[in-house]
Amino acid sequence: MPPRQLQTLANDKWLTQIASHGSPPPRLYAWTAANLSGTGAHNREPRKDNDSRRIHMLGIGNIGRLFASNLASLPDRPPITLILRRPELLAKWYSINCQGIQIVRPGVDGSGNKTSSHKSAFDVECWCETPPPHxxxxxxxxxxxxIVTTKAASALPAVDRLRRYLAPDCAVVMVHNGVSPLWPPHGDEYLEQRYPNGGAPRFFSAVTSHALWSMGDFCSMHVAPGDSVMGPILPAGPNGDIEASSPCPETPSAGQGLMQQIKAAKGLQFRSVAWRELWLLQLDKLVVNTTINPLASVLRCKNGQLFENSHDSVIPLIMDRLLQETCHVIQALVSHPASCPMVGPDGVEPLNQRYTVCQMRDMVCDIGKRSAANTCSMLQDVQAGRLTEVSELNGWLLDTAARLGCMALPTHGALVDLVKGRVALSKEELARRLVLKEKAL
Known part of the structure; x- marks a missing residue:
């Protein structure tokens, strides 16, 4: 009997829908500033843009603003188009008070904050299915x-929605939390469904450790600088085999060009990595995000407050419970046959040694302390009344554990419910909710 294939680990319902419905992509209209005025006749004359350096960006949250600002600061700046989803946001961009994309950096040694602003550097359009009325x-x-910097749940559906307009061998860089749904075997299944005749985009993923929090529609505070690591997903060799060990495999010119443009943006601290290393770095960041983000969200605190009291036994105990459950799932994942392409020639044992509570605790504490002043993205979403990414982070662990036949994850499950319910607790109340032993209090 063949090994049981690992079922889809993210966006499961959406990928299943793709497999069963071959609907064509929507025809979109590109609204510009000229469509916001109440006057002006319709003009259907086609536009032309032959600049191969142009970068389109979808998603202008914190990370999108950071990427856009740094790319706009290049001495030889490429043309950049920001793609918005709603005409209302386009109107805000062109309002008289909008300063464009702003990144605020805290001052050092008592000096004031420093703000970089970019507005004229961008072409800004709203791509939607509704034709403009004028x-x-x-x-x-x-x-x-x-470059796609939307929330994790929206990233692949957003790219799929644009596929009518993606040039053959377009380079797509997806920058989001969580684990990409395009890792084998699901990436191949997606490409077979959507691009049966070839010409599929070349997908890359980026993992970033920069810490930011939002100050408004187009403004973010860059609390803690980090780095940006990027690599290919499903890199294919000349015979269709996977080249997992090369940090810079042969890519179409668009992919090479985009990687060079991102690398030139010094503030992003970019480096390219091999395919296997990218997978592990996504798992590493998942460990961090599934530990710090839900705890900070429920406790309503900045990242550093989780680590500032060395005599407190409650938070460390909760973290260890989370990490025990997380490491159990990841060890089961790397041992599964579907993960063989990513595991590599050294086998599973080095990865089992990597994903231990002790190793992961050190990593989480280090990143938590370096981002101490930051309000994590999950708490920002809770405070703003937005949908959080807890389903794509801790929920991903729950789904993966169920599909792999792992033990239950009661601590992660409880935190998912608390975050979704937007519940705020003290650490003592949280400990009681998680049924920790009385002596820990």
Whole structure:
């Protein structure tokens, strides 16, 4: 009997829907500033853009603003198009008070904050299915280079929605929390469904450790600088085999060009990594995010407050419970046949040694202390009344554990419910909710 294939680990319902429905992608309209005015006749004359350096960006949250600001600061700046989803946001961008993309950096040694602003550096459009009621009517340009910085749940559906406008061999860089749903075997299944005749995008993923919090629609505070690590997903060799060990495999020109542009943006602290290393770095960040983010969200605290009291036994005990459950799932994942392409020639044992509570505790504490002043993205979402990524983080662990036949994850499960319920607790109340032993209090 063949090994049981690992079922889809993220966006399960959406990927299942793709397999059963071959619906064509929507035809989109590219709204510009000219469509916001109440005057102006329709104009269907096609636009032309032959600049191969152009970068399209989808998602202008904290990370999107950081990438956009740094790319706009390049001496030889490429043309950049910011893609918005709603006409209302386009109107805000072109309002008289909008300063464009702003990144605020805290001052050092008592000096004031430093703000970098970029507005004229960008072409800004809203791509939606509704034609504009007035002004010129245009459809999106073909996209050769796309950076996606939406929430994890929206990233792949957003790219799929744009596939009518993605040029053959377009380079797509996805920057989001959680584990990409395109790792084998699911990436191949997606490409077979959506691009049966070839011409599929070349997918890359980026993991970033920069810490930011939002100060408004287009403004973010860059609390703690980090780095950005990028690599290919499903890199194929000339014979279709996977080249997992090369940090810079042969890529179409759009992919190479985009990697060079991101690398030139010094503030992003970019480096490229091999395919296998990228998978492990996504798992590493998952460990951090599934520990710090839900705890900070429920306790309503900054990251550093989870680590500041060395005599407190409650938070460390909760963290160890979380890490025990997380490491159990990851060890089961790396041992599964579906993970063989990512594990590599050294086998499973080095990864089992990597994903231990002791090793992961040190990593979580180090990152938590370095981002001490930051309010994590999950808490920012809770405070703003937005949907959080807890389903794509801790929920991903729960789903993966169930599909792998692992033990239950009661601590993660309880935190998922608390975050979804937007419950705020003290550490003592949280400990009681998690049924920790009385002596820990």
């Amino acid at each position: 002004g010129p009517i245009h459809h999106p340009f073909p996209v050769n280079k796309l």
